[in-house]
Amino acid sequence: MATIMEKYFATVDNISDHFVERLQKAVAIPSVSADPARRHDVVRMGEWLANELRGLGADVDVRPLSKQAGSEVDLPPIILGRYGSDRNKKTIMIYGHYDVQPASKSDGWESDPFVLTSDDQGRMFGRGSTDDKGPVLAWLNTIESYQNAGIPFPVNLLMCFEGMEESGSIGLEGFINSEAQGYFAETDAICISDSCWLGEKPCLTYGLRGLNYFSVTVSGPAQDLHSGIFGGAVHEPLGDLVHVLASLSDGDGTIKIIGLPEVVAPLTEKETCLYRDIQFTNEDLHSTIGSKTGIFNTTKETLMARWRYPSLSVHGIEGAFSTPGSKTVIPARVTGKFSLRTVPNMTVEQVNELVIQHVREEFQKLNSKNILEISVLQKGKWWLTDPDHWNYVAASKAIEDVWGLKPDLIREGGSIPIALVMEQAIGKNILLLPMGRSTDAAHSPREKIDRNNYIEGIKTLGAYLHHVAG
Amino acid sequence: MATIMEKYFATVDNISDHFVERLQKAVAIPSVSADPARRHDVVRMGEWLANELRGLGADVDVRPLSKQAGSEVDLPPIILGRYGSDRNKKTIMIYGHYDVQPASKSDGWESDPFVLTSDDQGRMFGRGSTDDKGPVLAWLNTIESYQNAGIPFPVNLLMCFEGMEESGSIGLEGFINSEAQGYFAETDAICISDSCWLGEKPCLTYGLRGLNYFSVTVSGPAQDLHSGIFGGAVHEPLGDLVHVLASLSDGDGTIKIIGLPEVVAPLTEKETCLYRDIQFTNEDLHSTIGSKTGIFNTTKETLMARWRYPSLSVHGIEGAFSTPGSKTVIPARVTGKFSLRTVPNMTVEQVNELVIQHVREEFQKLNSKNILEISVLQKGKWWLTDPDHWNYVAASKAIEDVWGLKPDLIREGGSIPIALVMEQAIGKNILLLPMGRSTDAAHSPREKIDRNNYIEGIKTLGAYLHHVAG
Numbered sequence A, B: 001m002a003t004i005m006e007k008y009f010a011t012v013d014n015i016s017d018h019f020v021e022r023l024q025k026a027v028a029i030p031s032v033s034a035d036p037a038r039r040h041d042v043v044r045m046g047e048w049l050a051n052e053l054r055g056l057g058a059d060v061d062v063r064p065l066s067k068q069a070g071s072e073v074d075l076p077p078i079i080l081g082r083y084g085s086d087r088n089k090k091t092i093m094i095y096g097h098y099d100v101q102p103a104s105k106s107d108g109w110e111s112d113p114f115v116l117t118s119d120d121q122g123r124m125f126g127r128g129s130t131d132d133k134g135p136v137l138a139w140l141n142t143i144e145s146y147q148n149a150g151i152p153f154p155v156n157l158l159m160c161f162e163g164m165e166e167s168g169s170i171g172l173e174g175f176i177n178s179e180a181q182g183y184f185a186e187t188d189a190i191c192i193s194d195s196c197w198l199g200e201k202p203c204l205t206y207g208l209r210g211l212n213y214f215s216v217t218v219s220g221p222a223q224d225l226h227s228g229i230f231g232g233a234v235h236e237p238l239g240d241l242v243h244v245l246a247s248l249s250d251g252d253g254t255i256k257i258i259g260l261p262e263v264v265a266p267l268t269e270k271e272t273c274l275y276r277d278i279q280f281t282n283e284d285l286h287s288t289i290g291s292k293t294g295i296f297n298t299t300k301e302t303l304m305a306r307w308r309y310p311s312l313s314v315h316g317i318e319g320a321f322s323t324p325g326s327k328t329v330i331p332a333r334v335t336g337k338f339s340l341r342t343v344p345n346m347t348v349e350q351v352n353e354l355v356i357q358h359v360r361e362e363f364q365k366l367n368s369k370n371i372l373e374i375s376v377l378q379k380g381k382w383w384l385t386d387p388d389h390w391n392y393v394a395a396s397k398a399i400e401d402v403w404g405l406k407p408d409l410i411r412e413g414g415s416i417p418i419a420l421v422m423e424q425a426i427g428k429n430i431l432l433l434p435m436g437r438s439t440d441a442a443h444s445p446r447e448k449i450d451r452n453n454y455i456e457g458i459k460t461l462g463a464y465l466h467h468v469a470g
Helices: A001-015 A016-027 A036-053 A133-149 A171-179 A239-247 A271-273 A283-289 A301-306 A349-364 A390-403 A417-426 A451-469 B001-013 B016-027 B036-055 B133-149 B174-178 B235-246 B269-274 B280-288 B299-307 B346-367 B390-405 B415-424 B451-469
Strands: A057-061 A079-081 A090-096 A123-125 A155-163 A189-192 A202-206 A211-218 A311-318 A333-342 A371-380 A408-412 A430-431 A448-450 B059-063 B078-083 B091-097 B123-125 B156-162 B189-192 B203-210 B210-219 B309-316 B331-341 B371-380 B408-412 B430-432 B448-450
Touching: A001 A016, A001 A451, A016 A036, A016 A090, A016 A133, A016 A451, A036 A057, A036 A079, A036 A133, A036 A155, A057 A202, A090 A417, A123 A451, A123 B133, A133 A155, A133 A451, A133 B036, A155 B036, A171 A417, A189 A390, A202 A390, A202 A430, A211 A239, A239 A311, A239 A333, A239 A349, A239 A371, A239 B235, A239 B309, A283 A301, A283 B408, A311 B235, A311 B309, A333 A349, A349 A371, A390 A451, A417 A430, A448 A451, B001 B016, B001 B133, B001 B451, B016 B036, B016 B133, B016 B451, B036 B059, B036 B078, B036 B133, B036 B156, B036 B415, B091 B133, B091 B415, B123 B451, B133 B156, B174 B415, B189 B390, B189 B415, B203 B390, B203 B430, B210 B235, B210 B346, B235 B309, B235 B331, B235 B346, B269 B331, B280 B299, B299 B408, B331 B346, B346 B371, B390 B430, B448 B451
Parallel strands: A090 A155, A090 A189, A189 A430, A202 A408, B091 B156, B091 B189, B189 B430, B203 B408
Antiparallel strands: A057 A079, A079 A155, A123 A448, A211 A333, A211 A371, A311 A333, B059 B078, B078 B156, B123 B448, B210 B331, B210 B371, B309 B331
């Protein structure tokens, strides 16, 4: 094994400048999906990607989607690619996206965000460098490196690249569902590289939290009232609302919704062990949030709070006085927004039911004559997979080969809805294999990927496919 | 007496068309103080008023104020007028304002807001008709009616008319203080007609609540955080803030600030009697607020809650997510705004102290690592006077003469800061003598005064001065 991989790694190093040039070309296409005026650039990026794949000998299928709802603009196509179709090899489905977040120099970039610009520390700045053009191209570079090294490609690849990920992945879920038993039918396992390390150490992600997002409206008077004239004589909607919102959790974040803590999966010894060696400290948390306002004293508690326990956040209030200065208003109708991040074994329906019941009961206690309405604005299930699956074992070995250490097995607190969609539609194990570092500033000004992460990332993907086959 | 007043009343009726024409001319000058581009119209209105006064034989003194802070625009002048200086007569100081709220037809007016337009029910629509050009001109009309009736004027009048009332009365407080022992030194009592009846019955106002307005800021992270990534691991400023805000009062409006209810003046039997016959029902409240969300079942409780008990209103939150839709944000820094309406015997300093202490203690209970700051944005004392004073007795008799009934003695829940300023500077009894009806929509589109209220108002003011002298 070592000799084959050594040859592969040496080839990657030999043509690494070529791979950086490929990333330069991709970053130069401003494929911002949020801006309809830039849609032609997103389409152009998809065509460029399809051509690169064709140049590597992949079978490419450019699949148009419909028009974007409520507009005359076409959605960018899904780029499908197949590389190899040997029945004796495993088939790995990979997903990535070729669109990017908006960026303009005035947001705080030191150089043109659409010109890949390197510094003397090997950081390569540019929109999409880490999210997700770098990882997408790393797959292409893996194919090319195997070809240049003269090593047979170890698996069949089924590629699925979308152009609307930064704008809600419009059209993707339906497409995945319709092709699950079609184009993707041969899939043995799935790999997604579209996230970053937790800190400065490679990791594999095996879980995500879900999201139930609520809106609770309290209304009373027909119009806003003067607090001098009416204060004390009428039930104030905002007064009711802050009571309801305060009833949801304690000052230390403990959720007070009856029945909800009981459905959280108990902590097992095996799971506890996974937290033991994770390279992360509370100082890392404090440096990221810019304050020492973390709730817990130990790293383990902090990580568990982010990954394996539910959390409740109040986001804001619509309809109240929200600008600077003082206004003596009793707002007539106010809407509080809050959400729960959910974890095993909570179900979407159960959470909705418990939350709605709690909110209604707390409002009832106020004996207010106002009217309360509650609705669910978003709902998405958590995702958790088995990190002992061969898909993870292969990736773990690959990281040991390339980085000389075992990856941390982590979860994330946020949601990546497409992971759940794919798992449910295709029914195979999904591996989240991050490529960039926590400092890469995806979605922010000065997004970057380290040249080292990009090149070692190509090695990691190649070694991963090698171990999948082995 | 009856014969003198009968003669006076008949004169008012005889020249009532002339008085309506005077109001037409005044309404036609769009003296909007909030709009610096209209400042020349405010000045023009002041000059017109001064000329009308001169025409009636008053000594007029146009007093310029400084430039408006932060602008190159002059403040409109204070118009001072003296009518009569007989040492054997009482001297009544009157106050009013010649500026108006903004108005444009597109706000919902059926006719040009700066053209006084009558309908067949005797309603005269126009900006400033009831607030406060009608009442100001009623004083002039009173002088003219006494002159036309050939009756000696019963008192000396000291007039003070400002042009910035709708914009915070900038410059007035300093002016009043500086002239208290000067121009206004001879004052025996003060009368202000710049408010409306409680309902459909004449009333006299003898009390106003004060206002302490607070801003409480909770801050933690250096920037807004993603609730998926950090939810559960960090102290959330908005979570802390809703707890603090909810701790201020109960669902039924009961203030929970320790020590605060104890300083409310106990209800006396004499005061209770004042509420007995007030023409106001809970249905009136419900029709004004457009909902049946009043807290109390009896009219007396409702009125006491608005007038003689403190109230606490939460107005809104700055810095949180306040627009439609869903956003998974943990706001980094949020500022809650709330205020207390204060009543005898609360002092401004005591209320500030108790509120700040309560807020700090409630925040402490949360054990949050976030930072809390609280500040006072506005403070103004309550005002309460003796409705048995001869000033009130004279007005009450006048209303009986004109309307054939005893006025309700009422208080108001809001604040009229100038009343307190005058009382403290000049040290004499102040009478608030409303002229228009509760339906007059001061500050709103379709502001009006009923011709009947205007003309009978002129009679009321004349009879009031007659009884002051008697």
